[in-house]
Amino acid sequence: MFLVFNYFYLLPFIFIISEPFPGFKTESKSDILILPAIDARRKQIYNAIFQNLKYIKSDRIITISELETELNSEFTDRKIAFIGDGAEMCYNEINFAGKVQVPEIIKKPSATSLCRIAHEEYKKGGAIHPRILAPSYLIKTQAEREYRQTNER
Numbered sequence: 001m002f003l004v005f006n007y008f009y010l011l012p013f014i015f016i017i018s019e020p021f022p023g024f025k026t027e028s029k030s031d032i033l034i035l036p037a038i039d040a041r042r043k044q045i046y047n048a049i050f051q052n053l054k055y056i057k058s059d060r061i062i063t064i065s066e067l068e069t070e071l072n073s074e075f076t077d078r079k080i081a082f083i084g085d086g087a088e089m090c091y092n093e094i095n096f097a098g099k100v101q102v103p104e105i106i107k108k109p110s111a112t113s114l115c116r117i118a119h120e121e122y123k124k125g126g127a128i129h130p131r132i133l134a135p136s137y138l139i140k141t142q143a144e145r146e147y148r149q150t151n152e153r
Contacts, residue, residue, distance in 0.1 A: 032079045032100055037086030043093075045086040046138060049075075059138055068094045083107050 033056065038046040043064045049057035062070075071080060071094065081100045082090040087107045091099060121127070140148075 032081050033075065035080055035082050035090070037082050037084045037090045039084075039086040039089060045084075045090065047086075061138055064090065064093050068096065071096045071098075081106075 034050040036048060040046050040061055044061055045064065045067070046059070047062050047067065048055060048059045075098070079098045079100050080096060081102050083102065083106060085108060
């Protein structure tokens with residue numbers, strides 16, 4: 001068991017975000033802002049805004065109404081593509097003229113589609129060592145919050 005675990009631990013990781021919309025045809029993909037939206041419940045999403053794979057807005061938790069206000073004040077002339085499990089909610093609830101509908105395989109990527117893209121990146125040499133990766137949490141985990149509450153009493 002140790003050898004199997006160790007073998008997989010040493011495999012290189014692949015940067016999946018090599019192209020915002022593989023297989024999605026548009027005039028210029030670089031003009032479209034990418035908004036990953038992960039449903040955080042209570043009309044909130046974990047979100048960031050990217051253009052050409054560079055942050056325009058950093059990782060954050062934001063309400064749908066705050067995001068709508070931000071899009072309509074700062075990005076009025078831009079095209080926006082929502083992706084992730086909160087994409088449908090954003091698309092349906094945010095009133096914004098520049099919304100772009102993307103194919104389901106892009107909107108909600110599966111392990112299969114990510115593996116296919118990762119394999120293509122690996123063949124091009126786009127891999128990194130897993131020791132370089134580190135999680136970046138926006139908020140403390142539920143376990144950490146509950147532990148703190150229990151120990152503060």
